[in-house]
Amino acid sequence: MPDRRIAHLDMDAFYASVELLRYPELRGLPVAIGGRRAGQPETLPDGTRRFARLKDYVGRGVLTTATYEARALGIHSGMGTMKAAQLAPEAILLPVDFDAYRHYSRLFKAAVAAIAPRIEDRGIDEIYIDLTDVEGDSLDLARRIKAAVFAATGLTCSIGITPNKLLSKICSDLRKPDGITILGRDEIPARIWPLPVRKINGIGPKAGEKLAALGIHTIGELAARERDFLVAQFGRGYGAWLHDAAQGSDERPVVTSSEPKSISRETTFERDLHPRQDRAELGAIFTALCERVAGDLQRKGYVGRKVGIKLRYDDFRTVTRDARLPAPTDDAATIRRAAGECLKRVPLDRRLRLLGVRLSALSRAGAREERQEVSPQAELPLDPA
């Protein structure tokens, strides 16, 4: 099996960059994008716009993106908006507009597809591209793809090209923004091994901390460990995977189509709510979540057979419960009843900050389920009767 040629493309500060397309006067300024009703910009009679500042924000939201100017001030995605406001009170704050981001997402993906059709979707702002059978030099292709994306959207991206997804994902991040990084197997020791283990997609906070406790900080240090040692520390599956990843080996194919496994809605309340004191309010929120999930299912044409709930207590502990339905559904009232049953199985002795509803075990709504085998009577070999 000859080496593949896989690209990972990552849009630069995607949400923020889309916002800059419509508010060009913000270019060069620190700008952060935050959830909910972060103040909509207001247009003055003379046509100039007034923007909300981070310091004006009150609430419990987090930032989803920030421009590179804002990042220079210590702001990053996932950071509490209130906390970011302390670091950069004068930075501009904009609300998210997912419809706009989805629009530009489609545009950039279509532009890439015109050059290389084997694309794996990885969320709204990144993709893997299988370039193995595409004509042309890697650097040339990277330039062509970036030019096509810019022509279609006015947005820049960063690209890594290597023999597999693992390495390409690392590389697309090495020269950001607007960068290209091409790397062959022979360059792994020099370019990959010096990097921190956390650069590997799949090593998160927990594994990173455990590795650090073992004195393993760089990918090279991980690569130097015996496979058996890692298996002993992390278990058969994950230990072996860590070993392979550190060597830069990864055979996962580029997957060009997939079906959703679950559809969910969740919400964090303005303030923590008490299951008894705020019963009515919680009930209304719960019902609304079920209606929204049902709407999502219907719009996307799915029915689900498993209903699940998720709740987060005021101390941030999270619990889930789910239950199988007798038949798949996309009906809000049916979902609401099942979710209510799940809720009864969970201790409701303290305040809640979040509630969520999920449907899984999905199937397409259109295709009339072929009847389940229903002849339990016929096969009870343990019953001599």
Add this chain to the structure above:
DNA sequence: GCAAATGTCGCCGTTTGA
């Protein structure tokens, strides 16, 4: 008195079917 929303996957203990 704080840390969003949505989704996937793997592990593990328990239940169930045979």
Add this chain to the structure above:
DNA sequence: CGGATCAAACGGCGACAT
């Protein structure tokens, strides 16, 4: 009739990702 067994399914949950 009861016990033992094994695999699949289920349910809870943590880790990780964007």
